[in-house]
Amino acid sequence: MISANLSAVFYLISGVLFILALRGLSSPETSRQGNLFGIIGMIIAISVTFLAIGNFSSGFVYVLIFLLIGGLIGAFIAYKIPMTAMPELVAGFHSLVGLAAVFVAIAAFLNPGAFNLGSPGNIKLGSLIEMSIGAAVGAITFSGSIIAFLKLQGIMSGSPITFKGQHLLNAIILISIVVLTYLLCSTQSPNLFWILLSVSFLIGFLLIIPIGGADMPVVISMLNSYSGWAAAGIGFTLENTALIITGALVGSSGAILSYIMCKGMNRSFFNVILGGFGGTDQSSTLQNKEQRPVKSGNADDAAFLMKNASSVIIVPGYGMAVAQAQHALREMVDTLKKNDIKVSYAIHPVAGRMPGHMNVLLAEANVPYDEVFELEEINNDFANADVAFVIGANDVTNPVAKTDPQSPIYGMPVLDVEKCKSVLFVKRSLSPGYAGIDNDLFYKENTLMLFADAKKMTEDITKNL
Amino acid sequence: MEIDPFIFRLSIFILSIFVGYYVVWSVTPSLHTPLMSVTNAISSVIIVGAIIAGLAGDSESVFNTSSIFGFLAISLASINIFGGFLVTQRMLAMYKKKKKDKS
Numbered sequence: 001m002i003s004a005n006l007s008a009v010f011y012l013i014s015g016v017l018f019i020l021a022l023r024g025l026s027s028p029e030t031s032r033q034g035n036l037f038g039i040i041g042m043i044i045a046i047s048v049t050f051l052a053i054g055n056f057s058s059g060f061v062y063v064l065i066f067l068l069i070g071g072l073i074g075a076f077i078a079y080k081i082p083m084t085a086m087p088e089l090v091a092g093f094h095s096l097v098g099l100a101a102v103f104v105a106i107a108a109f110l111n112p113g114a115f116n117l118g119s120p121g122n123i124k125l126g127s128l129i130e131m132s133i134g135a136a137v138g139a140i141t142f143s144g145s146i147i148a149f150l151k152l153q154g155i156m157s158g159s160p161i162t163f164k165g166q167h168l169l170n171a172i173i174l175i176s177i178v179v180l181t182y183l184l185c186s187t188q189s190p191n192l193f194w195i196l197l198s199v200s201f202l203i204g205f206l207l208i209i210p211i212g213g214a215d216m217p218v219v220i221s222m223l224n225s226y227s228g229w230a231a232a233g234i235g236f237t238l239e240n241t242a243l244i245i246t247g248a249l250v251g252s253s254g255a256i257l258s259y260i261m262c263k264g265m266n267r268s269f270f271n272v273i274l275g276g277f278g279g280t281d282q283s284s285t286l287q288n289k290e291q292r293p294v295k296s297g298n299a300d301d302a303a304f305l306m307k308n309a310s311s312v313i314i315v316p317g318y319g320m321a322v323a324q325a326q327h328a329l330r331e332m333v334d335t336l337k338k339n340d341i342k343v344s345y346a347i348h349p350v351a352g353r354m355p356g357h358m359n360v361l362l363a364e365a366n367v368p369y370d371e372v373f374e375l376e377e378i379n380n381d382f383a384n385a386d387v388a389f390v391i392g393a394n395d396v397t398n399p400v401a402k403t404d405p406q407s408p409i410y411g412m413p414v415l416d417v418e419k420c421k422s423v424l425f426v427k428r429s430l431s432p433g434y435a436g437i438d439n440d441l442f443y444k445e446n447t448l449m450l451f452a453d454a455k456k457m458t459e460d461i462t463k464n465l
Numbered sequence: 466m467e468i469d470p471f472i473f474r475l476s477i478f479i480l481s482i483f484v485g486y487y488v489v490w491s492v493t494p495s496l497h498t499p500l501m502s503v504t505n506a507i508s509s510v511i512i513v514g515a516i517i518a519g520l521a522g523d524s525e526s527v528f529n530t531s532s533i534f535g536f537l538a539i540s541l542a543s544i545n546i547f548g549g550f551l552v553t554q555r556m557l558a559m560y561k562k563k564k565k566d567k568s
Contacts (some may be wrong), residue, residue, distance in 0.1 A: 011513075013480075018507045018510070019481075021507060022485070022488045022500070022503070023488050023491070025492040025493070025495060025503070026491045026492055026493060028493070028495070028557070028562075031496060032538060034503075035499075035503060035550060035553050035557060037505055038503055038506060038550060041507070041510075042550070045512075050516065053517065055520050057529050060520065063516055063536070066536045066539040066540045067539055067543045069540050070532050070542065070544040071543045071547040073544050074545065074551070075548065077552075078548045078550075078551035083556070085554075086498055086552075088501070089502075089548075089555060090498075090502060092500050094505065096510065096541045096544055096545050097509055097541075099541055099544070100509065100512070100538040101539065103515065103534040103535070104514035106531075106534045107514075107535045108514070110531040111521050111531035114521030115518075180468075195542050203468050205524070221501070222499055227505070227508050227510055228504070229525075231508045231510070232478060234511055234514055235478075236471075236472075237473055238511055238513070238514045239474065241477055242513065243510055243514070244474055244477055245477060245478075245479065245481045246507050246508055246510050247481075247508065248506065249485040249488070249489075249507070253485055253489040254501075256489045256490060257489075257497060257501070260494075260497075315528065347494075347495075349494065354497075354498060354501065355501065356498035356499070357498055359494075359495035359497075359498065360556055363559040363560045364559050366561065369495055369560050369561070369562065370563050371563060372495060374495075406468035407471040
């Protein structure tokens with residue numbers, strides 16, 4: 001048994017270690033050490049909790065059993081999960097944090113004595129408010145992440161689900177959450193607590209269903225942020241510094257990532273959250289699409305172009321992840337490099353289904369991270385490059401974002417792929433991307449379309465080099 | 466006059482938001498996916514609340530409604546802790562620099 005003051009100091013230390021864990025991610029060299037700090041911080045927090053309670057009776061054994069069960073499941077998932085499935089995994093993990101927050105809030109509500117919060121029916125007002133906020137945000141995180149997970153996994157259609165009066169309904173529910181919290185705090189009624197939880201679960205579902213598949217990077221980041229605020233809410237209830245610090249860190253981290261993703265699409269946060277983007281105007285654009293001539297080629301042509309180039313820029317997108325083409329791509333690049341061709345990779349902020357998704361996939365395929373560049377770093381190099389190899393990306397290369405103010409993606413930062421001497425575009429068909437708009441790049445004089453599966457095409461090109 | 470301890474916690478919270486703001490902006494964009502998985506892992510420090518709830522039952526009855534929610538939350542959070550840290554480690558191990566083979 002250690003004193004409350006001493007344990008508070010240890011919680012503070014683990015909070016600081018968590019800050020260092022994030023700090024480590026400023027460069028790949030320090031990142032592994034950062035992760036270690038995070039693990040140490042977690043071990044300190046858990047050990048101190050045991051020591052502070054000082055109760056090593058039969059309950060302790062059960063705690064260890066449940067911890068072990070969860071740990072084994074977690075470790076198994078961590079080793080098995082393919083890198084292409086990271087967005088789903090992260091969404092799934094968010095839902096667990098949300099649900100854990102809800103469970104802790106329920107436990108504290110049912111047995112406030114254990115947490116020094118008063119007695120059932122007579123919980124301290126401040127604690128009850130904090131608890132309600134933590135539980136409500138946790139519930140929203142949980143159900144929202146479940147929808148995000150189902151959409152990313154393809155179990156649920158990625159197209160937005162909208163209906164009349166949707167925003168009004170959501171607004172009413174959000175207001176009712178505030179009213180319920182107020183009533184709960186004044187009456188302490190358990191029934192109101194359960195209603196508050198159910199309504200929060202419901203609004204989580206409703207908030208995410210109108211958001212389309214291409215906006216998932218924003219949604220995941222946003223839910224990341226929510227899970228942090230939920231943790232912070234519970235941290236206030238438990239008067240635990242480690243939890244408050246972590247909640248604030250995670251909350252601001254998710255908020256910043258959402259901001260970066262929104263900026264990458266030149267859309268406001270509210271525009272994304274209100275949903276309905278993508279899929280809706282698809283039919284109209286398909287109708288007035290005139291037949292324009294397209295140059296298409298095969299692996300042989302592509303290999304010829306690249307062999308005669310001196311520098312090549314690769315533009316990967318979500319399609320590369322779907323086709324699992326990252327390893328084949330790296331083999332192609334290895335062959336190019338043997339022929340003394342300079343190769344670099346250009347990554348758009350919103351390529352893939354979560355922030356940094358493409359970087360992880362390329363890292364998995366043993367692409368050195370100093371060959372991979374962000375949009376601002378590499379965009380000027382397209383004009384000097386001989387070949388741009390676009391694999392699985394579409395909207396992020398569309399020059400229409402710079403030229404046509406009528407376009408839904410106008411103003412979005414795009415990779416200046418069209419400035420290259422020639423463009424190779426690997427794609428299965430001419431169909432428009434997620435935003436539902438035609439890509440002018442397909443019809444450019446210097447573009448050669450390679451209609452095939454990304455992985456197969458890359459392998460064929462390698463053979464022909 | 467004494468200051469309510471809540472104010473101290475609020476101060477920690479607000480200052481941590483600022484720390485988070487500056488720390489996260491310094492994270493390189495290529496590590497944004499590991500950033501998400503590691504924030505996932507550390508936010509599962511909520512497990513401390515779950516442990517308190519799980520150990521709150523008395524010696525005769527380890528399981529009551531409150532402690533059962535605690536135990537379930539322990540499992541959920543530990544999936545995240547182990548899964549989050551390990552998958553982050555797995556990802557970070559893949560980030561390699563260019564081999565110096567140019568002579």
